[in-house]
Amino acid sequence: MHWAHSHLLTVSDLSADDIHTVFELAERFAEMAHRPVKKAPALKGKSVVLFFAEPSTRTKTSFDIAAKRLSADTFSLAQSGSSLQKGENIKDTALTLQAMHPDALVIRHTVSGAAQYLSRILSCNVINAGDGWHAHPTQALLDGFCLHQVWSSFAQRTLLLLGDIAHSRVARSDVELFHKLGVQLRVCAPRTLLPRGIDNWPVQVFTDPVQACSGVDAIQCLRLQLERQDSGLLPSIREYAQVYALRPALLQLTQPEVKILHPGPMNRGVEIESSLADSSKSLVLSQVSAGVAVRMALLYLFLTQSPKE
Amino acid sequence: MSAPECAVRNGRWRDRLVDVFIARGHIVDLLPADPSRDLGHLDCIDAHGALLLPGLIDAHTHLREPGQEYKEDIASGLQAAAQGGFSHIMCMANTDPVNDCAPVTEFQLHKASATHPHGPFLHPVGALSKGLSGKELAPFFELAEAGCVALSNDGIPVADNHLFRRAVEYSTGPGLPVIDHCEDPGFSAHGVVNEGLISDALGLPGQPSIAEAMQVSRDILVARYLQIPIHLAHISTRESVELIARAKQDGVPVTAETCPHYLLWDQECVRGYNTLAKVNPPLRTRDDVLSLRQAVSEGVIDILVTDHAPHADFEKDAPFAQAPNGISGLDTALSLTWSLILDQILGIKDLCRLWSFAPASLFSLPVNEFCAGSPADICIFNPDDSWTVQAKDLASKGKNTPSMGQRLSGRVQAMMVQGRLVYARE
Numbered sequence A: 001m002h003w004a005h006s007h008l009l010t011v012s013d014l015s016a017d018d019i020h021t022v023f024e025l026a027e028r029f030a031e032m033a034h035r036p037v038k039k040a041p042a043l044k045g046k047s048v049v050l051f052f053a054e055p056s057t058r059t060k061t062s063f064d065i066a067a068k069r070l071s072a073d074t075f076s077l078a079q080s081g082s083s084l085q086k087g088e089n090i091k092d093t094a095l096t097l098q099a100m101h102p103d104a105l106v107i108r109h110t111v112s113g114a115a116q117y118l119s120r121i122l123s124c125n126v127i128n129a130g131d132g133w134h135a136h137p138t139q140a141l142l143d144g145f146c147l148h149q150v151w152s153s154f155a156q157r158t159l160l161l162l163g164d165i166a167h168s169r170v171a172r173s174d175v176e177l178f179h180k181l182g183v184q185l186r187v188c189a190p191r192t193l194l195p196r197g198i199d200n201w202p203v204q205v206f207t208d209p210v211q212a213c214s215g216v217d218a219i220q221c222l223r224l225q226l227e228r229q230d231s232g233l234l235p236s237i238r239e240y241a242q243v244y245a246l247r248p249a250l251l252q253l254t255q256p257e258v259k260i261l262h263p264g265p266m267n268r269g270v271e272i273e274s275s276l277a278d279s280s281k282s283l284v285l286s287q288v289s290a291g292v293a294v295r296m297a298l299l300y301l302f303l304t305q306s307p308k309e
Numbered sequence B: 001m002s003a004p005e006c007a008v009r010n011g012r013w014r015d016r017l018v019d020v021f022i023a024r025g026h027i028v029d030l031l032p033a034d035p036s037r038d039l040g041h042l043d044c045i046d047a048h049g050a051l052l053l054p055g056l057i058d059a060h061t062h063l064r065e066p067g068q069e070y071k072e073d074i075a076s077g078l079q080a081a082a083q084g085g086f087s088h089i090m091c092m093a094n095t096d097p098v099n100d101c102a103p104v105t106e107f108q109l110h111k112a113s114a115t116h117p118h119g120p121f122l123h124p125v126g127a128l129s130k131g132l133s134g135k136e137l138a139p140f141f142e143l144a145e146a147g148c149v150a151l152s153n154d155g156i157p158v159a160d161n162h163l164f165r166r167a168v169e170y171s172t173g174p175g176l177p178v179i180d181h182c183e184d185p186g187f188s189a190h191g192v193v194n195e196g197l198i199s200d201a202l203g204l205p206g207q208p209s210i211a212e213a214m215q216v217s218r219d220i221l222v223a224r225y226l227q228i229p230i231h232l233a234h235i236s237t238r239e240s241v242e243l244i245a246r247a248k249q250d251g252v253p254v255t256a257e258t259c260p261h262y263l264l265w266d267q268e269c270v271r272g273y274n275t276l277a278k279v280n281p282p283l284r285t286r287d288d289v290l291s292l293r294q295a296v297s298e299g300v301i302d303i304l305v306t307d308h309a310p311h312a313d314f315e316k317d318a319p320f321a322q323a324p325n326g327i328s329g330l331d332t333a334l335s336l337t338w339s340l341i342l343d344q345i346l347g348i349k350d351l352c353r354l355w356s357f358a359p360a361s362l363f364s365l366p367v368n369e370f371c372a373g374s375p376a377d378i379c380i381f382n383p384d385d386s387w388t389v390q391a392k393d394l395a396s397k398g399k400n401t402p403s404m405g406q407r408l409s410g411r412v413q414a415m416m417v418q419g420r421l422v423y424a425r426e
Ligand SMILES: [Zn+2]
Pocket: B154, B155, B181, B233, B234, B280
């Protein structure tokens, strides 16, 4: 196993081989969840700081469990939304973190580029757990791993990203990752929620979900920030839900074995009809389990294999 | 004609070597250089064959005083101007407090004459609206009398079309030109980079190029309707260039400026969240750069300005979206323009027009035309002196330029304003 990276900032840092290395390792770690004692000593004595400057219970808990299953110590550093708005200086926060000498830092931040910024200042491994609209590489890896577990191969597969693409770091990272894996990609959203340069992305673009869903093997529903309607991007949440929510009629058009994903947290009834989120086609809970396994794999790789600066 | 008091020898002007004789701050004679000529008692500067340029005029700088002297103050800004080859600079009103009344203008002029009594000279631009709020007109007569040479809401574009129209009309009373920051603030929607490939890749809110063109269109319509000139600040897009070209053909009284950074760099400079390249309007596409270059050489864009916007290092050392907009420009403007001459995009005549003759006529400032009677504002520029931009070499407190660490060709050797040496490189 070879891991040449000091940081995970975006999917573009990774080669297809790197991605498969993560998947292989994640497969081994996923199995641990079914043991009576869910702990291995691999990272004993390592410390991982979880710096979540934007609230996220789900991702933070996932990293926390992943680190603890490998016996690393975790330290949480919260930064409330309000102190950020007061212009708290991220450099000072970074230097404070540096003084604690962590082995790895997991960062979630509202500002695009925050992870990259910290990686320039800190001497530890930096793992981006989501920055602004920019990137969410561990989410993309877990989405990939999840489908890797149910599909024999990524070739000839079509994945649709349905929902707010423009403001989604998940969409950006998923597109990069699945493109590297050879998956055919589609995106579908109202034009107001598609980025201006979407024609340069390696995706087929749709504004009509009926066309977009036809024949796809998997659909990743993306969360709609409910305040989008206030900024003139949508007439109403109701109309959005009526047209763009994943609903049984749309599933009729897909491959019969279609898989449904959602990075969570879900707005049931807005981007996905509640019954579908709980259906047998849904991988939403597998995504959560896959998240822990993938993050264990990443922490393992970074803390034992990565080159030290 | 007065007897010469001093001379600049061996300077290159229009492909000839000349000796320039100066008295009482003005040129009294210009003769072919003659090393054997005995200048006896005269105070002489030897240009050693370097280029002589008229003193440059920067119609758009931000000097931060009063209010944010840690970024720049009038003394350091004027020092950067001297070192950059400028004899006159115009400073925008977005200080704290805003320059919307005589005491602020007078304070700035006092600081300038106290620290740089012999130049470069400062010409404040008064606010278009009180506090730059875009709600009430500032007192234009008061500002003119205190020494302002133009009016602008630069930094905070006026969204209210009615108020903007009234401002343009009222400005004719004191006779001050209006400079407009061309950005439809509703349409630019907090974009921090050009909308498109870069905003997509970096996950940053994008500013559409047509947010600028929309305001340009408005200003053209207002200028045509009122038949009153409006000057359009820091143009950065092809759409704007096309609108301005057509308006000029139709005889609409608009003029326009752009900055060296829009002629040299495109949005790719921002990759890696490079905050040194964060500027408003944002760096655009290569296509926009090419369109602007053509517009500048053809005179569609009338003048060059620096939009000198100094910031402290710690402010630029931040995640991209949180860093302030602006490039520090006075120290490097001429060397950057020189690179356009080396690339044969501009000629030396264009340089003199864009940086000196045209801004002087637009804002009624004195200009050196290298003939008897002209003010002796002379920039001695050595095109062969290449240098690597380093923080310690910039006189401005703002070290925020994407050319930091880059090698530039051509450097100001000395600067004379009204016959006095205000800067000489050791
Ligand atoms: Zn401006």
